[in-house]
Amino acid sequence: MNAPAPVRPPLTLVLASPRGFCAGVDRAIQIVERAIEKFGAPVYVRHEIVHNRHVVDRLKALGAIFIEELSEAPDDRPVVFSAHGVPKSVPAEAKAREMIYLDATCPLVSKVHVEAQKHFNSGREIVLIGHEGHPEVVGTMGQLPEGTVTLIENIDDARAWIPKDPANVAFLTQTTLSVDDTADMVDLLKARFPGIAAPHKEDICYATTNRQDAVKTLAQGTELVLVVGSRNSSNSVRLAEVGLKAGARDARLIDDASGLDWSWFDGVSRVGLTAGASAPEDLVQGVIDAIAARFDVTLENLVEARETVTFKLPRLLTT
Known part of the structure; x- marks a missing residue:
């Protein structure tokens, strides 16, 4: 007689949207x-x-x-x-x-480059909120002569920055930062320098903001939040951090299904799943499949926003 198949414990898996490629x-x-x-x-x-x-x-x-x-x-x-x-x-x-x-x-990074050039042309001292060594920060600072842009990484840096002319300053931000952490630094800069020139529209890109908003909602209704993305992906790392700050009991960044540790699921009945802006959807599906092989999964969708943005390819590739 064949032994009965083991009963898979029930688990609700909540999929965040938008997620993945921007x-x-x-x-x-x-x-x-x-x-x-x-x-x-x-x-x-x-x-x-x-x-x-x-x-x-x-x-x-x-x-x-x-x-x-x-x-x-x-x-x-x-x-x-x-x-x-x-x-x-x-x-x-x-x-x-x-x-x-x-x-x-x-194009949203290019927009920051254009802003940097305009501030420089206007003679303003510029601070860039971002992470030292990240390629986007290197690229943005490299739009202007060396020493022109001061990098601010945290609230202490924002408090310590002393410009030559406090009445003629501007700030920019890396596009993939934590919205909330950046807001604290921006608020401090605006309090210190009431006339500081700000971006016309928030530098942190729509996709970063949407994914972080979705994770905040996800964290409220789940015990474990999984973020599919690479460790060198700034926006993916931020998603896991945002999940913890928003109240998730646990939040983990995984490259793919092979990064799952089943001990994370002990005592967990609801799991949230999202992906950073550079993570392909097939990796998300791989995680769903791996979880479904061990648990009796009920899927729920959490739709925070709908994204319809597209960007044109360079003319060299379309002619």
Whole structure:
């Protein structure tokens, strides 16, 4: 006689929406794919196109070669600049070498670059709220002469910053930060410098904001929040942090289903699931499948916002 199948414990899995790819990430990946189709392999990509190991590995298999500096690419092959943006010196070098290059910088990051240039042209001292060494921060600070932009990473930095002329200052922010943490720093800067020039529209991008809002709601109704994304993905790391701050008993960042630790599920009846803006949906499905193999899963959808934003591809790829 066959032994009866073990009874799977019940579990409610709440899927956050929006989650996963944003318009900027989708565009950047398409640029690499189309460039390989148009010019053949290899196509060189300066820095990881987006911060996700699975995306990078898939593009490598198609013929992308990832490099950290433009000097590693030959003159006669196309090069793509990552979604995070690059210092002005990088396209200038590519032009000087007469290379074919495609800029996959997210248009919302490019908007911050334009703001930086305008403030500089107006003679303002500029602070950038962001994380030191992140490629987006390196790219934004690299739009202007060295030493022009001061980086602020936390509330203590915001409190300590002393400009030459407090009446002529401006601030910018990295697009993938925690909305709440950044708000504290912005409030302090505005209190210290009432005339500080602010972005016309919030620098933190719509996708970051939407995903963080969804996680806050998710955290209120679940005991464990899972975030699919890579550890070097700023927006993914922030999602896990936001989940904990919003009241989740536990929040974990995982690359994919192989990162699941079943001990996290002990005593848990409701699990929230989301994904960072650079994480593919098939990884989310893999996590759902792995959980469903162990539990009797009831799926719920939490829709915080609907995203309809799209960005055009560079003309070089559409003509």
